[in-house]
Amino acid sequence: MTASPTRRTQADRRARSRAALLEATARGISRVGYGHLVLSEVAAEAGYTRGALYHQFADKDALVLATLEWVRETWYAEVGTVFDEDLAPADAIAELARRHAIYCRRDIAGVMTAIRVELGARDHPIRDALHAQQRELVARVRALVLAGRRDGTIPPGPPAAALAAATLAAIEAAVITLSGRADVDVDVAQRIARGLIAGPTASARRG
Known part of the structure; x- marks a missing residue:
């Protein structure tokens, strides 16, 4: 037995309003x-009332936690598919940088950094959720670094986890710095990714 058209329409409207509120929250945090973050401003930017926001989210923390999950889901759908594609490890990391720059053009480049700076030293469920996402992502990039070292396409160097974390942080910082610069954000992000995983040049090592 399928849902009635009315119920489907209500569910669709709710899903659309939820997505709009979550993206507006991500922009606000960024x-x-x-x-x-002011919830009435978030609601207005999304095109809804504050009452509509509270109809779906109990409070500010519930909204921000849901926003972190929205960022994770949309990021993996638009960027993280690279982990499942048949690319050489170094190419996969560079492609991740390219897609991340494009993903962040919706004015949400700084959302993770903002939360990390404000809540990083506090015992808080939002911080815990952020850290879990970061650990997951570093582990995925670490696996690419190790695969590249095994096949010889990524040279030996710092521990793979440290290199993965630094590469992700550098890409994030570049995209934040170049927010609004669609003419250069992709190129710079890819240069940073390739430069870090390639390591120093022979001349730099000698001298």
Whole structure:
């Protein structure tokens, strides 16, 4: 037995409003941080009332936790598919950088950094959720680094986990710095990714 058209329409409207509110929250955090996030402004930017926001989210923390999950889901759908594609490890990391730059053009480049800076030293469920996502992503990139070292396409160097974390952080910082610069963000992000995983040149090592 299928749902009635009315119920489907209501569910669709709810899903659309939820997605709009979550993306507006991500933009708000990226722009002003967690502490300065104003829910009425989030709702207005998404095109809804504050009451509509509270109809779906109990409070600010529930909204931000849901936003982190939205970022994870959309990021893996638009960027993280690279982990399942048949690419050489170094190419996969560079492609991840390219897709991340494009993903962040919706003005959400700074959302993770803002939460990390504000809540990183506090015992807080939002911090815990962020750390879990970061560990997952570092592990995925670490696996690519190790695969590249096994096949000889990525040279030996720092521990794979450290290199993965540094590469992700450098890509993130570059994309934040170049927010609004669609003419250069992809090129710079890929240069950074390839430069870090390639290691120093022979001349740099000698001298």
